Amino acid sequence: EADLVLYDALAHPELLDLCKPGAEKVFVGKRAGKPSERQARINARLVDEAKAGRTVVRLKGGDPGVFGRMGEELAALAEGAIPAEIVPGITAASGAAAAMGMALTDRAHAQQLRFVTAQLCREGGAPDWASLARTDETLVFYMGLAKVEAICHGLREAGLPDDWSIMLISNASLADQQSLLGTLGDMPEKLAENPLPSPCLIVVGGVVRMAEVTRWQEEVAEQAGGALP
Secondary structure (H helix, E strand, O other), X not given: OOOEEEEOOOOOHHHHOOOOOOOEEEEOOOOOOXXXXXXXXXXXXHHHHHHOOOXXXXXXXXXXXXXXXXXXXXXXXXHOOXXXXXXXXXXXHHHHHHHHOOOXXXXXXXXXXXXXXXXXXXXXXXXXXXXXXXXXXXXXXXXXXXXXXXXXXHHHHOXXXXXXXXXXXXXXXXOOOEEEEEEOOOHHHHHHHXXXXXXXXXXXXXXXXXXXXXXXXXXXXXXXXXXXX
16 A cells, blocks of 8 residues: 555565555665665655555565664654554564574573573673573574674683584565574584575574574484475
């Protein structure tokens, strides 16, 4: 029903095929190191277009409330007295874990789950590595492909063992999904030898071993000419 769709870089192109004929589609995505629309301009356009009587969709990938600036945009709409409806999505961590056959929490391996933006891993903005270096927790780093070495180093320095499991998942749950398994000690070297495209999710914790078991079972089934039930 939208007259205008402001869509992000992570919104799947097939979603745009659902737009009504004649709908205006405007790319406002943000990608690291590339020119992008300023958030203030996006906020202003949402308000201005709605006040002009247009039905506007702000289209994102995943869950708009997880590192998606939904709060900022809702605040701008509220200030402009514009009513809004939120359509929830599946955040990348949940989609990636399901696609890999991996639980994010597990009674034996992870009683806690934490989502972290890897943007904090830049100089002067490091996370509290000591609080993240737990063996009873699953860590999921968003937007962290360029920060893998810093993440591995920070967690090892804070006390996690070199052989602690880590997995990188690129284009999670899509047809071109790729993954890379390793440890905090060897992942930077593995990634250098096997580069992955962005967007990429980073999962750290004991639950990663469950995905390793699932992958092994699938390989055994494939070699046997069958499939897992």
